[in-house]
Amino acid sequence: MTTAARATIAPPSHDGPRPRGLTWTVLRLHRPALLVWTAYVLLLAGWLLWLRFVTLEQASTKLSGCPLSESDCTDAEAMMAFGDGVGTTGTLIAYLTYGVAAWAGASLGRELERGTAQLAWTQSVTPTRWLATGLAVPAVALTLGTTVLFLLYRAVWAPKHDMYGYQWYNPEPMVALGPLTVAYALCGLAVGALVGLALKRALPALAVAFGFMVLFHVYLDRNTRWLWPTERLTGFAATTVPDSAEHIDLGVITESGVRADDVLLNCFGAESEAAFSACMANHDLTGLYRDVHPPSHFWPLHLMATGVVLAVTALAAVTAFWLLRRRTATR
Amino acid sequence: MTGTALEAAALGKKFGRRKAGWALHDCTLRIPAGRVCGLVGPNGAGKSTLLAHAAGLLAPTEGSIRVLGTTPAAARERIAYVAQDKPLYPQLTVAETLRLGRELNPGHWDAAVAGRVVDEGGLDRDAKIRSLSGGQRTRVALALALGKRPELLLLDEPMADLDPLARHQLMGTLLADSAEHGTTVVMSSHVVAELEGSCDHLLLLGEGRVRLAGPLDELLAAHTLVTGPSSGDLAPHTVVESRTTGRQVTALIRPRGPVGAGWQTDEPTLEELVLAHLRAPQAPALTLMDDGADGGETDGAEVQEAAV
Numbered sequence: 001m002t003t004a005a006r007a008t009i010a011p012p013s014h015d016g017p018r019p020r021g022l023t024w025t026v027l028r029l030h031r032p033a034l035l036v037w038t039a040y041v042l043l044l045a046g047w048l049l050w051l052r053f054v055t056l057e058q059a060s061t062k063l064s065g066c067p068l069s070e071s072d073c074t075d076a077e078a079m080m081a082f083g084d085g086v087g088t089t090g091t092l093i094a095y096l097t098y099g100v101a102a103w104a105g106a107s108l109g110r111e112l113e114r115g116t117a118q119l120a121w122t123q124s125v126t127p128t129r130w131l132a133t134g135l136a137v138p139a140v141a142l143t144l145g146t147t148v149l150f151l152l153y154r155a156v157w158a159p160k161h162d163m164y165g166y167q168w169y170n171p172e173p174m175v176a177l178g179p180l181t182v183a184y185a186l187c188g189l190a191v192g193a194l195v196g197l198a199l200k201r202a203l204p205a206l207a208v209a210f211g212f213m214v215l216f217h218v219y220l221d222r223n224t225r226w227l228w229p230t231e232r233l234t235g236f237a238a239t240t241v242p243d244s245a246e247h248i249d250l251g252v253i254t255e256s257g258v259r260a261d262d263v264l265l266n267c268f269g270a271e272s273e274a275a276f277s278a279c280m281a282n283h284d285l286t287g288l289y290r291d292v293h294p295p296s297h298f299w300p301l302h303l304m305a306t307g308v309v310l311a312v313t314a315l316a317a318v319t320a321f322w323l324l325r326r327r328t329a330t331r
Numbered sequence: 332m333t334g335t336a337l338e339a340a341a342l343g344k345k346f347g348r349r350k351a352g353w354a355l356h357d358c359t360l361r362i363p364a365g366r367v368c369g370l371v372g373p374n375g376a377g378k379s380t381l382l383a384h385a386a387g388l389l390a391p392t393e394g395s396i397r398v399l400g401t402t403p404a405a406a407r408e409r410i411a412y413v414a415q416d417k418p419l420y421p422q423l424t425v426a427e428t429l430r431l432g433r434e435l436n437p438g439h440w441d442a443a444v445a446g447r448v449v450d451e452g453g454l455d456r457d458a459k460i461r462s463l464s465g466g467q468r469t470r471v472a473l474a475l476a477l478g479k480r481p482e483l484l485l486l487d488e489p490m491a492d493l494d495p496l497a498r499h500q501l502m503g504t505l506l507a508d509s510a511e512h513g514t515t516v517v518m519s520s521h522v523v524a525e526l527e528g529s530c531d532h533l534l535l536l537g538e539g540r541v542r543l544a545g546p547l548d549e550l551l552a553a554h555t556l557v558t559g560p561s562s563g564d565l566a567p568h569t570v571v572e573s574r575t576t577g578r579q580v581t582a583l584i585r586p587r588g589p590v591g592a593g594w595q596t597d598e599p600t601l602e603e604l605v606l607a608h609l610r611a612p613q614a615p616a617l618t619l620m621d622d623g624a625d626g627g628e629t630d631g632a633e634v635q636e637a638a639v
Contacts, residue, residue: 021434121387122411124436328388329389
C-alpha cells in the first residue's frame with residue numbers, strides 16, 4: 001500500500017542526472033566530434049602508456065643487464081623507437097589545436113550557413129546562451145582530454161629525455177609538457193567560434209581558423225624565449241653549456257668593452273679554464289658571454305606562454321559574444 | 332484577443348556598406364493580434380528581412396520593432412518562426428528533432444500538436460531529416476513551430492515546397508490551430524493564390540516599404556476596377572494603375588466619391604489588387620487601420636508620400 005502510494009507521488013525518476021535542454025542539444029549535435037575526440041585522446045593515451053611501460057622498459061632492461069660501460073650498452077633500436085614515439089606523440093599533442101580550430105570554425109560557420117543557428121535562436125534560447133553552452137560543452141571535453149594528455153606526456157618525458165635528442169625547449173615538448181596544451185585547445189575553440197560567427201560560412205571559416213592558429217602557434221613558438229629574462233653566462237662557463245639549456249645569444253667582449261657578436265670564437269676548444277684564459281688573451285679578448293635559458297626556466301616560459309594564449313582565447317571569446325549580440329536583437 | 336501582434340516604426344535595415352543596401356527602409360506598420368496576415372511583395376521587397384526582425388534574429392539599423400507588446404528578444408518564448416529554407420539539423424531523426432523542440436522550449440512544449448503535424452504527413456519518426464523531401468522537411472519545421480504553442484507564428488514562404496494536397500491539408504491544420512488558440516499568423520508568399528481564402532489581413536511590401544496594409548475585405552472595398560473609354564477622366568479618384576487596350580482603358584482606382592457615368596465598375600480580386608500594385612510601384616501607399624470598433628481609415632496617399 002505504502003509503496004503504491006509513494007510510487008504515484010514520486011516524480012518520474014528517469015529524468016535524473018542526464019543532460020537536458022541546451023546541453024543535451026549540444027551533446028547530440030556534436031556527438032560525432034565528441035566520439036572522434038574521445039578516440040583521439042584514448043589512442044594517444046594508450047600510445048603514451050605503451051611508450052612508458054613497454055618501449056622504455058625494453059630499452060632500460062638491456063641497459064642494466066650489460067656488463068660494459070653504459071654508453072656501449074644502450075639498446076639503440078629500442079631507444080630510438082622510444083625517441084621517435086616521444087617525438088610523434090609530442091607533435092600530435094602540440095598541434096591538435098589546429099584541428100580544434102578547424103572543427104570549431106566549420107561547425108559554427110555551417111550552423112549559420114544552413115540557418116540551424118537561427119532555428120535554435122527562435123526556440124526559447126537566447127543567442128548568448130546558445131553560444132555560451134556551445135562553447136562550454138566542448139571546452140570541458142577539451143580541458144579533460146588535454147589535461148590527461150599533457151600529464152601522460154610528462155610521465156613519458158621525465159626519464160632519460162636527454163638520451164634521444166629532444167629538449168624541453170623544442171617546439172613540441174614546449175607545448176606538450178604542461179597546461180599550455182590546454183590553453184591552446186581552448187584558444188582553437190574560441191578562435192574557431194569567432195571566425196565561424198564572423199564569416200558565417202563553413203569552408204572559409206575552417207580555412208581561416210586553421211590558418212590563424214598555425215600562424216599564431218608558429219609566431220608564439222619563435223618568441224616564447226623572450227617571455228622570460230635570459231641568464232647570462234660569462235667566461236669559461238659560456239663555452240661549456242649543456243644541451244639542456246636553450247642557447248639564445250653568444251658574443252665576445254673586446255678590449256674596448258664593445259661586444260662583438262661576429263668575432264670568430266677560437267677559444268671554444270679549450271680543455272681547461274687556464275687554457276681558455278690564455279687563448280682569450282692571445283686574441284685580445286677580455287671576455288665571452290652567452291645568454292641561455294637553463295632548464296629551470298621551463299616553467300616561467302611555459303606559464304608566460306600559457307598566459308598569452310589564454311589572453312588571446314579570452315579576446316576571441318569576448319569578441320564572438322560581442323559580435324553575436326550586436327548582430328541579433330538581444331534586448 | 333485584442334492588441335497588437337507586430338508593430339514597426341520607421342524600421343530600416345541596411346546590409347553591408349553599399350548605398351543601395353537597404354532591405355527595409357522607413358517601414359511603419361501594425362498588425363493586430365489574432366489575424367492571419369499575408370505578407371506579399373516582389374522578390375527583394377524585404378519580406379524575409381521583416382520576418383527575421385520580428386523573430387529577433389536581426390537587429391534593426393534604424394527605427395524599432397515591437398512584438399506582442401514588447402521587444403522581439405523578450406517575446407522569444409511566445410514567437411515561432413519558420414525560415415524560408417526550413418533549416419533543420421540533417422543529422423537528427425524526426426523524433427530527435429521533436430525532442431530538440433521539447434528540450435529547447437521547456438515548460439511550453441506541446442508534444443501532441445507537434446506529433447500530430449508529423450503523423451498527418453505519414454512521416455517515419457526514425458527517418459533522418461537529410462533523407463526527407465522538401466515538403467516533408469517543411470512539415471517537420473511547422474511541427475516544431477506549432478509545438479512551441481506560439482502567440483505569434485511567423486512563416487516565411489511556408490508552402491513553397493508542398494504539393495497542392497499537402498499544402499491544402501497543412502494550411503487547414505495551421506488555420507484550425509490558430510483559430511483555436513487565437514494565434515496571430517504572419518506568412519509571406521509571392522504566390523497570391525496561396526493566401527486567398529486563408530488570410531484576413533494583407534501587407535504588401537515593395538522596395539522595403541509598406542505599399543498596402545489593412546484588413547483584406549476593407550482593402551478590397553477601398554479599390555474599384557473600372558473599365559471605360561480611354562478618353563474618360565478618372566479625376567478626382569486615385570489611380571493606382573491603368574492600362575489602355577485599343578480605345579478602352581482598365582484601371583484600378585481608389586474612388587473618392589461616386590465614379591462617373593460611362594464607367595463599368597467591379598470589385599477587384601486579391602490577385603488583381605496585388606498585381607496592380609506590383610505593376611505600379613509609383614502608386615501611393617495606403618494603410619487602413621482597424622483600431623477598436625470604428626475602423627478608422629487613413630489614406631496613406633494623403634498622409635505619407637509614396638516612394639518614387
